[in-house]
Amino acid sequence: MQSHRVTIKDIARELGVSPSTVSRAMKDHPDISPDTKKLVNDLVEKLKYRPNALALSLRSRKTNLIALVVPEIVHHFFSSVISGIEEVAQEAGYHVMIFQSNESYEREMAIAESLTSIPIDGLLVSIAKTSRKFGHFRDLMNQGIPLVFFDRASEEIDTDKVIVDDFTGAYNAVEYLIRTGCKRIAHFGAPQHLQIGYQRKRGYISALEKHGIEPVEDLMIKCDSLAEALELTPGIMRLDKPPDAIFAVNDLTASGAMKVLKQLRYRIPDEVSVIGFTDGLVASIIDPGLTSVSQHGFEMGKRAMSMLLQRMDVLEEDVPARTDIIPTELIVRESTRALPGS
């Protein structure tokens, strides 16, 4: 058996400090006291610890450039995340270059490939819907580039992640509808192979079951765009027992449902309540205003960039990967009824 290679963690454990402190002490960081630096450096010498040479050599070519790979920037959620990322990046003196994968695995790979020729200090990624393999991102990590996933993460790659609590967001939205008196709640959902589709539907079903309402197959449809909502809402309202509420997987789908409901002369929210998910611009400009689950995209972007800054400050091999979960919040507007007694 090969002997255990000394890592930063061993040194940190021995001295009772964090790996980040060890890393910074070795880099002569001003935040670390001279005493600690001496302790660290003596032990480094004694244990003959050598940091990953490649990582250090790449790290030393500091460019202040961060690459960001997102499925598409048109989506309001991603543009909020980007604003959050840029706020933190700018404060820390970094520039963010944005690449769009357009939900294509091939483009994502090609972008990762071209990133090998650009000197970047770090990488933020939300993966494309069609990506099932992630070697292209692992290659960049192996070159010593710190990587943080946000919103859509790969389970295969062990690195820092910031994700949204979709399940609880959906659960709370549907529970709110139930508490305002809705009994037949439809769900306009996304494809189930996507985490957001799966988790939001799971939250919807859990809330129904918790309140003793049997989920009805006819009321759960795949419908996750404006165009589909315009096409499918009339049919669901023609059911023998039409819904008295619609929980849509995103705001645009909810806005399409509302447009149809108004054309069919349903009163919103009295006859049919509607809730979306995103809480983007759409939610506040449509009439009536749309109750929606806020994903706090801006906050997610700030956290992802903060995690990346920390990761760039220590050697990634030596600190375990973390996962941050961003809570959601139900923003109540006029498309849902008031809670009893409020």
Place this chain on the structure above:
Amino acid sequence: MQSHRVTIKDIARELGVSPSTVSRAMKDHPDISPDTKKLVNDLVEKLKYRPNALALSLRSRKTNLIALVVPEIVHHFFSSVISGIEEVAQEAGYHVMIFQSNESYEREMAIAESLTSIPIDGLLVSIAKTSRKFGHFRDLMNQGIPLVFFDRASEEIDTDKVIVDDFTGAYNAVEYLIRTGCKRIAHFGAPQHLQIGYQRKRGYISALEKHGIEPVEDLMIKCDSLAEALELTPGIMRLDKPPDAIFAVNDLTASGAMKVLKQLRYRIPDEVSVIGFTDGLVASIIDPGLTSVSQHGFEMGKRAMSMLLQRMDVLEEDVPARTDIIPTELIVRESTRALPGS
């Protein structure tokens, strides 16, 4: 007097071919016939023509990376432009990296500075509102990087440009309102130091005057955001002679005006017609649908990228800069009345 330095144009003129043909012949491009290549190379030798050495050396390090600097990607118009740029770039095998200036001159300069350390093949820019100096972009051009401006261009830099015909777009919108019977048309405009603010107001005034309607100061206000429209629309409707139409400088402002008009129980379009400018997502999701001036952002993006590809194919010093003007189009929806007889 110094003798005239031989340029690609001289060679092209002498042979009766285009400068682009000369450039490609010198690079042994497969589209150029062997005969032409021989003619070009013989003359190049005879005239001792030497292309700009710096430009050629930088050009030869082909990275297939294009840098794009935009004020903000959240804006629907810019995200359409970006889609057009990416469509053409992708077909030609280029990747687009996007930087946001957030309308800040300082950030724009810092981005340009960091671009000097990235090997890019070309640059597309829409300048920030606050930029009054452009030396940072001239520096990049002097490094041999071809530059195309789109939407917001600097008059100071002699390079290719793609711009929108804002004047005619506004003129046609206001003329349409007049032809549908509107007589007191208000304009919610942008600051006049911005080209879009200035040109759209100029188009508005020209259309009124052409039809013998005197422009009224009270009906022309600075109001170019959703929030401002919510705040200022009630006041303008309380005038002794309130408007029977509103022409807004963008869709979001128009949507805010419509929200207020509906709250005040005005019938749209019978009592008050509304026209926006952008023709983004907002125009089709609000109720009634918003008549709006389409800027053809997608088309603009495609043209800008095509111009850049052409520019990368020839030496920029040798072909005069061009300006492409994208026509606008009035997309009629339900927020305006029908034309008489239609």
